[in-house]
Amino acid sequence: MSVNYDLYETPNPDKEGEVLPLHARVVLKGSYTAEEIADQVVAFQHMPHAQVVGIIEAISKELRHLLLKGFSVELGDIGYFTLSLSVDNWRKPFLFIEPPPTTMIAFLPFSVFRFSNAPLP
Numbered sequence: 001m002s003v004n005y006d007l008y009e010t011p012n013p014d015k016e017g018e019v020l021p022l023h024a025r026v027v028l029k030g031s032y033t034a035e036e037i038a039d040q041v042v043a044f045q046h047m048p049h050a051q052v053v054g055i056i057e058a059i060s061k062e063l064r065h066l067l068l069k070g071f072s073v074e075l076g077d078i079g080y081f082t083l084s085l086s087v088d089n090w091r092k093p094f095l096f097i098e099p100p101p102t103t104m105i106a107f108l109p110f111s112v113f114r115f116s117n118a119p120l121p
Contacts (some may be wrong), residue, residue, distance in 0.1 A: 005024045005025060005027055007023070007024055007025075008022065008024075008025050017058050021075070034056050034060075038052045038056055041086070055069070067082070067083050078110065079107060079109035079110045080108055081105055081107055081108075082105070083105070084104045
């Protein structure tokens with residue numbers, strides 16, 4: 001499996017005029033929506049469309065619910081999801097009653113999922 005990439009200058013706003021190092025960035029071919037993924041699963045796994053859509057929605061809702069309760073969620077060989085915080089002006093530890101608007105969901109793929117050399121269909 002090959003990945004297309006391009007080289008970009010690493011941004012460094014503090015040092016003008018200096019030669020900036022390059023870093024690689026993947027050139028994407030596009031993106032898939034949940035509906036398109038559901039269509040692919042229906043076509044290749046011979047499952048009912050409504051059932052696949054329902055499963056995707058159920059996993060999404062349960063994932064959100066568990067993350068907001070403070071759990072990390074593992075999804076088979078794909079990897080796991082966990083919450084990540086980025087809070088400005090952090091002064092001392094305190095407990096959030098509700099997640100701040102800067103809460104992000106981090107996805108950490110398992111190495112089997114990331115580096116699989118199996119040919120793609």
